[in-house]
Amino acid sequence: MSEIISTPVSEVLPIMPLRNTVVFPHQVIPLAVGREKSLNLLSGLDEETKVIGLISQQDGRIEEPSYEDLYRFGTAAMILKKFKMPDGREQLIVQGLYRFEVSEFSKSDPYFEAVVKQKVDELVAQDQDFEVDALSNNIKNIFQKIVDHTPYLTNEHRVMVLNTEDPSKLADVIASQVNFTVTEKEQILEMLDVKERLTKVNYLLNKELQILELGNKIQDKVQGELNKTQRHYYLREQLKAIRKELGEYEDEGTEIEELREKLTKLKMPKHAKKVAEKELNRLSKMSPMASEYTVTRTYLDWIFEMPWSKSTKDRLNVSKAEAILNEDHYGLDKVKKRILEYLAVRQLKSDMKEPILCFVGPPGVGKTSLGRSIARALNRKFSRLSLGGVRDEAEIRGHRRTYVGALPGRIIQEIKKVGSNNPVIMLDELDKLGMDFRGDPSSALLEVLDPEQNFSFADHYLEIPFDLSKVMFIATANMIDPIPPALKDRMEIIELISYTEEEKAKIAEKYLIPKQLENHGLTEKEIQFSTGATRMVINKYTREAGVRNLEREIASIIRGIAKEIVEKKVETKKITPRNVQTYLGAEKYYYDIAERVSRPGVATGLAWTPVGGDILFIEATKMEGKGNLSLTGKLGDVMKESASAALSFLRSNKDKFKLEAKFYEKYDIHIHVPAGAIPKDGPSAGITMFSALYSLFSDRPIKDNLAMTGEITLRGLVLPVGGIKEKVLAAKRAGIKEIIIPIKNKIDLEEIPVHNRKGISFHFVNEVEELFELAFK
Numbered sequence: 001m002s003e004i005i006s007t008p009v010s011e012v013l014p015i016m017p018l019r020n021t022v023v024f025p026h027q028v029i030p031l032a033v034g035r036e037k038s039l040n041l042l043s044g045l046d047e048e049t050k051v052i053g054l055i056s057q058q059d060g061r062i063e064e065p066s067y068e069d070l071y072r073f074g075t076a077a078m079i080l081k082k083f084k085m086p087d088g089r090e091q092l093i094v095q096g097l098y099r100f101e102v103s104e105f106s107k108s109d110p111y112f113e114a115v116v117k118q119k120v121d122e123l124v125a126q127d128q129d130f131e132v133d134a135l136s137n138n139i140k141n142i143f144q145k146i147v148d149h150t151p152y153l154t155n156e157h158r159v160m161v162l163n164t165e166d167p168s169k170l171a172d173v174i175a176s177q178v179n180f181t182v183t184e185k186e187q188i189l190e191m192l193d194v195k196e197r198l199t200k201v202n203y204l205l206n207k208e209l210q211i212l213e214l215g216n217k218i219q220d221k222v223q224g225e226l227n228k229t230q231r232h233y234y235l236r237e238q239l240k241a242i243r244k245e246l247g248e249y250e251d252e253g254t255e256i257e258e259l260r261e262k263l264t265k266l267k268m269p270k271h272a273k274k275v276a277e278k279e280l281n282r283l284s285k286m287s288p289m290a291s292e293y294t295v296t297r298t299y300l301d302w303i304f305e306m307p308w309s310k311s312t313k314d315r316l317n318v319s320k321a322e323a324i325l326n327e328d329h330y331g332l333d334k335v336k337k338r339i340l341e342y343l344a345v346r347q348l349k350s351d352m353k354e355p356i357l358c359f360v361g362p363p364g365v366g367k368t369s370l371g372r373s374i375a376r377a378l379n380r381k382f383s384r385l386s387l388g389g390v391r392d393e394a395e396i397r398g399h400r401r402t403y404v405g406a407l408p409g410r411i412i413q414e415i416k417k418v419g420s421n422n423p424v425i426m427l428d429e430l431d432k433l434g435m436d437f438r439g440d441p442s443s444a445l446l447e448v449l450d451p452e453q454n455f456s457f458a459d460h461y462l463e464i465p466f467d468l469s470k471v472m473f474i475a476t477a478n479m480i481d482p483i484p485p486a487l488k489d490r491m492e493i494i495e496l497i498s499y500t501e502e503e504k505a506k507i508a509e510k511y512l513i514p515k516q517l518e519n520h521g522l523t524e525k526e527i528q529f530s531t532g533a534t535r536m537v538i539n540k541y542t543r544e545a546g547v548r549n550l551e552r553e554i555a556s557i558i559r560g561i562a563k564e565i566v567e568k569k570v571e572t573k574k575i576t577p578r579n580v581q582t583y584l585g586a587e588k589y590y591y592d593i594a595e596r597v598s599r600p601g602v603a604t605g606l607a608w609t610p611v612g613g614d615i616l617f618i619e620a621t622k623m624e625g626k627g628n629l630s631l632t633g634k635l636g637d638v639m640k641e642s643a644s645a646a647l648s649f650l651r652s653n654k655d656k657f658k659l660e661a662k663f664y665e666k667y668d669i670h671i672h673v674p675a676g677a678i679p680k681d682g683p684s685a686g687i688t689m690f691s692a693l694y695s696l697f698s699d700r701p702i703k704d705n706l707a708m709t710g711e712i713t714l715r716g717l718v719l720p721v722g723g724i725k726e727k728v729l730a731a732k733r734a735g736i737k738e739i740i741i742p743i744k745n746k747i748d749l750e751e752i753p754v755h756n757r758k759g760i761s762f763h764f765v766n767e768v769e770e771l772f773e774l775a776f777k
Contacts, residue, residue: 013053013076013100014041015112019060022185023075024172025096034089035063041111042082042090050079053100053116056182067105067112073190076100076116096172099189121168122192135198136167142205143174149212153177171197180204256284259300268308272464276303299401302408302462307415311422311470315379316347328373329366330507335359335494339374353451354422358430358475358488361496362726364546367476368428374474375424383414387441388429396444398461408461411448411468422470430487431477442484449473449490498545498613498729500756501538507547508534508554516555520562526572527561529554533575539733540580540587545613545726557583598704601696603775605688606709606731606739607680608723613730615707617674618685620692625668633673636681643671646690646712649768650697653716659697669693684721686712687740690768691775700776707731708740708775716768724748729756740765740774 016031016038023029033039041052055074057065077094084090100116107113124132143161147153157177164170175188184204191197263276279300286293315321318340325336335357342355359367368384375382390396398409407413414425433442447453448468456465475491477483499507513529537557542549560583561573581587601620606613629647631640650657651664660666671689673680687710695702709727711719720742728749731739743764749757763774 011115011117012106012113013051013116014045014049015053015055015070015074015102015105015114016041017065017070017112018054018056020056020182022056022176022182022189023054023077023094023096024176024185024189025075025098026169026172027075027096027176028080029094029096029176031092031094032085032089033092037064037111039090042092044111045079051076051097052079052094053077053114054094054096055102056186060182067108070102071186071190072102073119073186074100074102074116075189076118099192119192121194124167124194128195132167132195132198135195135202136170139170139174139198139202139205142202142209143178146178146205146209146212149209149216152179167198168194171201174201174205178205178208180208256280259283259304262304266304266308268303268306272303272306272308275464276300279303295401299461302416303464305416306412306462306466307419307421308466310420312380312420314343314346314422315377316343318343318347321377324377325373328376329370330510331499331503332366332370332496335370335496338492338494339377343378353469354472356449356451356473356475356491358477358483358491358493359496360477360480360493362498362545363478364544364548365496365499366546367496368426371424371426371474371476374472378424378472380472381418381420381423382426383418383423384426384428385410385414386428388432390433390441393441393444394460396441396448398459400460401463406461408459409444411457412459412462412466415466415471421467422472424472424474427473427475429477430475431479431482442487446486446490449475449487495725497725497752499547500729500732501535502755504538504547504550505531505534508538508550512547512551512554516551516558519555520558522558522562522565526565527558528572528574530574530576532577533580536577536580537584540589541584543589543614543733545729553584598701600699600701601692603688603692603695603702604707604736605685606707606727607684608682608726613723613726613728615730615734615736616680616685618688618692619672619674620689620696621670621672622667622696623670624666627664627666628668630668630670631672632670633675634679635673636679638683639673639681639685642683642686642712643689645714646686646693649712649714649716650690650693652714657694657698663697669696682721683711683719684709684723686710687718687765687768687771691771694771695776698776702775703738703777705735705737706740706775707734707736707738708771710740710742710745710765712768718742718765718767718770720744725752728752728760732756732760737761738763738774740771742766 016033017035018031021029021031033042045052053074054077055070057069058071059069062069076097076099078097079092079094081093082090099119101119103115103117105112105114140161144158147155147158161170161173161177164173171188171194175185180188188197188200191200259280263273263280266273268276279296283293283296283300286296321343322336322340325339329336338355338357345352359370361367371384372382394409396409396411398412399406408416411425415421415423427445433445447457451469454468454471457468458465480488480493508529509531513534514524517523517527537553538550541553544550557575557580561570561575564570564573575583601622603618605616605618607616608614629644631643635643647664647669650659654661654663671692673685688708690712691702691708694700709721709724711721713719724741724745725748728739729752737759738761740763743766746762746764749762765771765774
């Protein structure tokens with residue numbers, strides 16, 4: 001252990017607070033004294049008193065510290081020299097003597113005094129001597145490396161550290177010389193265990209060395225980049241001189257002149273031209289080597305290539321447009337009617353605002369392809385913009401030019417790509433827009449889709465208003481609910497309903513089969529589909545609102561036949577219901593309504609789903625118990641409440657319905673909705689659940705080929721529900737012959753084409769009691 005200097009000291013020491021400095025034992029350091037209390041301390045010392053206490057402040061920014069602002073450990077120091085400065089301050093040279101801990105502060109005015117307790121180093125155990133020696137040697141090696149990397153440490157510091165043998169003194173000497181933080185130095189000062197102190201200094205030295213090495217590495221890299229830039233500049237200048245000698249050189253002035261000439265010929269709005277001229281003037285004053293030159297050049301390219309005044313001439317002939325629409329799509333009369341009405345009005349008023357349409361319908365009914373067909377009918381360019389999963393507002397509005405790699409938004413990009421200011425732009429999957437910390441794209445679309453605002457749409461990149469009023473925007477969505485109300489309000493909603501079996505058969509015959517034959521290199525002479533085969537594929541191998549899966553199954557059949565033709569097994573083939581299974585395998589779907597409702601306690605309901613309508617079965621059974629009700633089939637809260645309401649109404653009218661007394665006390669009731677893995681919810685199965693329960697307890701089966709939908713109340717009223725069109729089409733696909741719906745939904749049937757209602761009897765009910773004559777055998 002190191003020896004402590006045996007200078008006589010008092011237990012009570014005058015205390016001088018230090019800012020941003022920690023003094024260690026054995027350290028000789030100059031101190032500038034300027035604060036009032038510190039000057040009072042020096043003036044109050046007598047000639048014999050040479051030892052004072054030095055304690056660091058916890059926060060060096062405090063001008064007048066209190067007891068609480070000082071650390072509890074400090075260093076007793078001897079004043080070696082003292083002299084006054086011209087400005088009234090005093091300069092001290094002190095030498096640290098020993099560590100102490102403050103027992104208590106005894107005085108604060110006119111300066112601090114404290115009762116202190118001298119602290120000595122803890123003795124190193126014999127078994128730790130090797131570790132202490134190893135730490136000391138490692139610290140010396142690291143310190144030498146740090147001296148090589150820092151300008152504030154000299155060879156004198158290196159020699160002093162290497163000549164220090166005492167481990168305790170070594171740790172204090174290094175801590176006093178290296179730029180550790182005040183907090184780190186104070187921690188070292190407070191450590192009395194020599195091994196612990198050396199370990200701490202070793203850790204901090206390693207950390208300092210890593211920072212210095214990393215800084216030097218970064219500096220070398222930056223210097224290398226600067227040298228590389230200078231070398232490139234020199235080589236470019238040489239290349240320029242060589243090209244001048246060969247007569248091939250054109251200076252940047254030529255490029256600027258070409259851009260000016262291009263700008264003169266362009267037809268663009270005055271405000272856009274003004275911005276382009278300003279940027280062009282800035283470009284002419286820049287060096288081509290400057291990074292800003294490329295940014296400005298790219299920006300000018302975007303301005304020049306935007307179709308400010310380029311547009312395609314609309315085909316306003318209603319008959320030709322109708323022929324094109326009918327050629328591309330079967331049915332969809334409501335959409336076609338709206339487009340043809342628009343063309344008719346355009347003939348009467350050429351400057352009318354473009355409609356903003358939104359096609360809402362299940363997948364596969366032709367929403368996206370319809371947009372392309374509309375563009376063809378109008379003789380316009382077409383662009384499709386998929387919004388599914390878009391979460392960044394900059395996708396719509398673009399990035400500001402201050403960002404590296406900034407680009408305009410997708411709207412402006414698409415308009416530039418098509419080269420026309422009046423294209424048809426399809427905003428696909430509008431209901432699947434997202435939002436996160438980068439902004440809300442749906443809010444950015446409000447300006448795009450508002451005819452009162454979009455004539456001056458300002459992209460963040462261009463920062464020049466662009467007229468979008470000539471663009472026909474067509475949005476598509478599977479569901480209307482996720483679309484924000486403000487956005488929904490700006491669009492004309494057109495609902496596309498599911499296709500019937502007849503419509504699917506016609507679409508397959510006119511469009512799908514010829515398309516797939518062409519895709520597979522075959523002709524109608526080689527493969528023929530009978531009507532029965534097509535209908536079998538529709539009913540037994542697909543269950544969808546649209547025709548995507550139907551097209552896949554047709555393609556699968558054609559691939560099978562193509563293989564047979566290549567193998568020389570057949571030359572031509574006709575597909576009939578008998579050989580469909582040969583190519584598609586076993587039937588995937590079948591309807592067994594009659595079999596499933598043949599027993600009491602089973603009712604057929606109608607459901608709405610995002611991909612169209614569907615039928616569902618509600619099964620009820622009873623068992624001896626205490627009147628508990630179980631509901632299964634992954635039902636939502638609303639559907640569970642409908643079941644409870646149906647049971648409550650049945651119990652409250654048991655005498656009226658001639659049911660067994662207290663039947664609900666004798667039995668436990670279980671209601672299950674099959675397809676248990678699929679979530680189900682909504683109030684529209686209310687009367688279906690009631691019918692299943694009544695059928696169970698009255699032992700009266702429900703009619704075959706009958707389905708129902710409607711919400712039930714505790715008073716037995718049947719309330720209207722939504723999705724009637726989809727539900728009716730699903731019932732027709734399933735072969736349902738009778739449908740019971742609320743009387744207030746009667747008006748919804750007018751929206752369903754007559755041929756889709758053909759073959760179905762509709763019954764309209766206002767109260768539950770009306771079901772007894774209509775629904776039960």
